[in-house]
Amino acid sequence: DVKVTQSSRYLVKRTGEKVFLECVQDMDHENMFWYRQDPGLGLRLIYFSYDVKMKEKGDIPEGYSVSREKKERFSLILESASTNQTSMYLCASRGQGAGEQYFGPGTRLTVT
Amino acid sequence: AQSVTQLDSQVPVFEEAPVELRCNYSSSVSVYLFWYVQYPNQGLQLLLKYLSGSTLVESINGFEAEFNKSQTSFHLRKPSVHISDTAEYFCAVRYSGAGSYQLTFGKGTKLSVIP
Numbered sequence: 001d002v003k004v005t006q007s008s009r010y011l012v013k014r015t016g017e018k019v020f021l022e023c024v025q026d027m028d029h030e031n032m033f034w035y036r037q038d039p040g041l042g043l044r045l046i047y048f049s050y051d052v053k054m055k056e057k058g059d060i061p062e063g064y065s066v067s068r069e070k071k072e073r074f075s076l077i078l079e080s081a082s083t084n085q086t087s088m089y090l091c092a093s094r095g096q097g098a099g100e101q102y103f104g105p106g107t108r109l110t111v112t
Numbered sequence: 113a114q115s116v117t118q119l120d121s122q123v124p125v126f127e128e129a130p131v132e133l134r135c136n137y138s139s140s141v142s143v144y145l146f147w148y149v150q151y152p153n154q155g156l157q158l159l160l161k162y163l164s165g166s167t168l169v170e171s172i173n174g175f176e177a178e179f180n181k182s183q184t185s186f187h188l189r190k191p192s193v194h195i196s197d198t199a200e201y202f203c204a205v206r207y208s209g210a211g212s213y214q215l216t217f218g219k220g221t222k223l224s225v226i227p
Contacts, residue, residue, distance in 0.1 A: 004155075031213060040121070042202065042219035043156075050213055058214065090155055100146055101215055103155035 003027075004104035006091050012110045019078040021107050023091030030096055032074035033058075034066060037088040037106070049074055081111045114139055114205050118218035125193055126226050133188040133221045135203030145186040146204040146215070147177055156202060162186065173197075198225045 007022035025032065031050050035043040035058075045058030047066040055066050063085060067075045074093075078085055088108050092101040115138040125131045137143065144163050148156040160171040167179040177188045186203060203218040 033215075040219060043217040045214060048213055056213070092156075100158045100161055103148075103157070105155045106153075 004091055004093055004102050006089075006104040006107050008107050009105060010108050010110075012112065013078075013081050014112055015082060017078075017081050017111075019081050019109065019111075021076040021078075021089055021091075021109070023074045023076070023093075023104055024072050025074075025093040025102070026072065027093065027095065027102070028071065029093040029102075030071070031094040031101075032068065033092040033094075033101060034064075034074065034076045035090045035092065036060070036085075037090055043090065046076065081109075083111050085109065086111045114143075114207060114214075114216040116203050116205050116216050116218035118201075118203055118221045120221050121219065122222045122224065124224045124226055127195055128192045130191050131189065131193050131197075131223065133201050133203075133223065135186045135188065135218060137184050137186070137203075137205045137216075139184070139205075139207070142208040144206045144208050145177075145179060146206075147171075147175070147186070147188050148202045148204060148217075150200045150202065150220075152199075159188070159201070193223070193225050195225050195227060197223060199223060 004025045033048040034046045049055045049068040065077045090106045091104040094101045117136045119134040146161045147159040149159045160169045162179045170176045175190045200220045200222045204215045206215045
């Protein structure tokens with residue numbers, strides 16, 4: 001089975017802190033994605049990566065950056081956390097071709 | 113850009129009754145279609161997908177969805193729901209052309225099964 005793991009299930013940070021969210025997949029997938037999920041808004045894509053060191057902005061990249069130094073790992077960085085970044089963050093991966101995305105369990109981030 | 117509309121944000125239904133969760137997408141170009149389910153405090157799990165071939169696709173737990181190209185719809189149905197089906201359901205679409213990476217999600221439908 002494909003496994004996508006995220007470094008934390010729950011995280012509480014203070015405004016202005018730098019925050020790292022880590023995601024690891026074990027299926028040698030080329031594509032990885034970061035979403036945030038908010039009630040009533042569904043999932044919105046923040047960034048994605050289709051190869052090591054490659055990244056593309058999604059629909060809501062402002063306030064975020066990403067890093068993909070190794071194929072299996074995709075990190076989401078909040079340079080200076082703000083309260084409006086309190087949300088559920090979901091990581092996903094997908095292989096080449098037509099297949100589905102596989103999701104991690106999510107990180108619920110609270111910024112106070 | 114693609115958009116996905118899930119027409120109902122909440123659907124209450126009695127146990128053993130049928131249910132339909134509606135999904136429409138914006139474009140008539142060639143697409144891949146997905147339904148995901150999310151149980152409380154968990155990530156999303158794939159329920160079923162349409163990539164090509166038969167327009168009726170089924171999941172292992174009794175759900176089915178039919179791809180209707182002319183109506184750009186991919187509604188999810190189950191003839192008899194169980195309490196354990198209580199969850200949030202997301203419809204998603206991806207353009208099937210080369211270089212397409214992004215999956216566009218609807219805003220979700222919360223299914224509540226009433227005993």
